[in-house]
Amino acid sequence: MSGANVAWVSFANDIGPGSTNFTTFQRYFDSVHAAGGNVMRLWLHTNGATTPAFGTDGKVTGPGTNTISDLRQILDLADARDVGLVLCLWSFDMLRESFGTTITDRSLLMLTDSSARAAYIQNALVPMVSALAGHPGIVSWEVFNEAEGMSNEHGWSGIRRVSMRNIQIFVNQVAGAIHRADPTARVTTGAWAFIAMSDVTTLSAAAEPGATPGTMSLAERARIEAEFNERYNLPLSADEILSNFSVAANINYYRDDRLIEAGGDPDGALDFYTVHYYDWAGTALSPFHYPYSHWNLTKPLMVAEFYLNTVFGIAYQDLYRVLFETGYSGALSWQWINNTQQTRTKEIMRDLYADYPGDLIVDQVPGTIFTFKATPSEVQAGQPCTLSWSAAWSSVVTLNGVPVSTTGDTTVVPTATTQYVLEADGTVNTSSTVTVTMIVSDVSESAPGIPADFSLEQNYPNPFNPSTTIGFAIPARSEVAITIHNILGQEVARLYSGWLDAGYYSTVWNADAPTGLYFCRMTAESDERPSARRDLVVRMALVR
Secondary structure, three states: OEEEEEEOOOOOOOOOOOOOOHHHHHHHHHHHHHOOOOEEEEEEEEOOOOOOEEOOOOOEEEOOOOHHHHHHHHHHHHHOOOOEEEEEEEEHHHHEHHHOHHHHHHHHHHHHOHHHHHHHHHHHHHHHHHHOOOOOOEEEEEEEEOHHHHEOOOOOOOEOOEOHHHHHHHHHHHHHHHHHHOOOOOEEEEEOOHHHOOOOOOOOHHHOOOOOHHHOOHHHHHHHHHHHHHHHOOOOOHHHHHHOOOOOOOOOOOOHHHHHHHHOOOOOOOOOEEEEOOHHHOOOOOOOOOOHHHHOOOOOEEEEEOOOOOEOOEOHHHHHHHHHHOOOOEEEEOOOOOHHHHHHHHHHHHHHHHHOHHHOOOOOOOOOEEEEEEEOOEEEOOOOEEEEEEEOOOOEEEEOOEEEOOEEEEEEOOOOOEEEEEEEEOOOEEEEEEEEEEEOOOOEEEEOOOOOOOEEOOOEOOOEOOEEEEEEEEOOOEEEEEEEEOOOOOEEEEEEEEEEOOEEEEEEEEOOOOOEEEEEEEEEEEOOOOOOEEEEEEEEEEOO
C-alpha cells in the first residue's frame, strides 16, 4: 500500500451532522491516484465530538445523522479513483482534556464500562459496518489511532488515562464485532511505536543515536519539539517527549492471544498491524533501519504515519522504497494538508509506482503473487540469504510447503544451490521459484609458515572502490568466518565461512554497497587449541 494520511478535512467533523466537503475529498483522491498511490487513511469519530450519537446517560445511541451516507459517498469517490481507505474509528484525542469533560467523560465511560462499550458496538459500529459491508473502497477498519497516548503506561500530559488492558478489551471486542458484521472485512489498530507493537528487545535510549537530550544539538531539540507539537498539538519539551521512549521492555499488546485473553472475543484478533514512526524514536525503533523480519511479527505490517524528512542518514526520497524492499506492506506519510509533505509524497509515490506498478493495487485477487526474491541470490558456504515475498490479501501461502503470511521475509542458510518455491492459493493459484546459488570462496594462502597467533590485517587499499584485499592469519586448524558489517552492525557480506588449516590467508571483497564506513570481522575457534578463540575487527572506508 502506497499513500498518505488524509487524515481529516475537518477534524472530527467529516461525517455525520453538518456539511461534508466532498469536493476536497475528490481532489485529494484525484491527486493520489495521479501520483500512482492507492491508499489514504481517514479518521472517523476521532474524539466523538460529532459522531456517534450519545444519549443523556453518556452512552451511544446510534451512528449519528448522515454518518453512514456521508461515509458511503466518500468511499464511492475514493473507489472511483482506485484509491482504498483505511477507516480509523477513534484517536487518543477522545481523552484530550482541552476538548472538555463532556467529550472525555463519555469517552472514558465507553473505554472502561462494559455496558457503554456494548452500546457503541451494537448501536453505532455494527450498523456502520453492516451497511458498508463489502464496499470495494474499504481497505480496512482501524480501531484506534495511537491509543497508547491515553494509557497509564505510555500516555502524554494533557490526556486523561486508562489502562492498556482497557484498550486491549476495546480493540478485541470491536474487532470481533466487525468480523461478524462483515466476514470479509480486515481490522487493524495503529500503534504509536514498536514499543507497543513488538516483543523484540531494542537498544536503550542511551545506546542509540538521536535518542537522548544529552546527545542532541539545540537545533535538533527544537526540531523535535516543533514536529511533536505540529503532529499532536502538545507543546512538550524534548526531555518529556523522549522520556516516553525510555521503557524497560517492548510488548506487543495486540498479539492475538493477548487481545483474546483481555476481551474474551475469539473473533477479535487483528488481520494486520500498523505502526507509526517519528524521529524522536531514534534508530532503535525505526522501520527504516530494521527490516520487517526484525520485529518477529506474524502478520503483515504497514507503517502508517511518518514525516517525509531525512531519517538518520536515509534521504526522504528513499523512505517508501526502503519499506517496500525490506518486507513492510505499506507506507503512509503524514499528512496531506501539509503542502511540503504532500509534494514529497507525490514525488515518492510516482517513483515507487514507476518501479513496482504491479504491486500497488487495492483490488487484489487472492492467490496472486506480487514479488518473490532472494537477497543475495549468490552466497558462499554459511552465508545467510533473505527470502522476501508479497501476495494478495486472503491468499493461502506456502514456502516450500510450509505455511507463511501473505507478506514477509525469512533468513535461510543453504548448504548447496537450492530452489525455493512460493505458492499462493485463492481465487487463482500461482507459484514462483527463486534459486540461491552457492559460490566457491576465493580465500587463498598468501605466505608460507605457521603464525604464532590469530590476526586480521588492515585491508588494502583503504579507502577502496570497489575491491579491497583482507589478510588474516590462523595459528591452528580453526573454524573461521570473515564477514562485513555496516555501521548499524548489520551483516552485508560473508567472504568466508568454514574450516582452515594453520597459515596466512587473504580474501577479496568486491563491494556491492554504497559509500560508507564498514567493518571486517573475523571470528575463529580452533579444535586443536580449545582455549584459542578470537573475534577481531578492522575498519574500512568504501568511497564511490
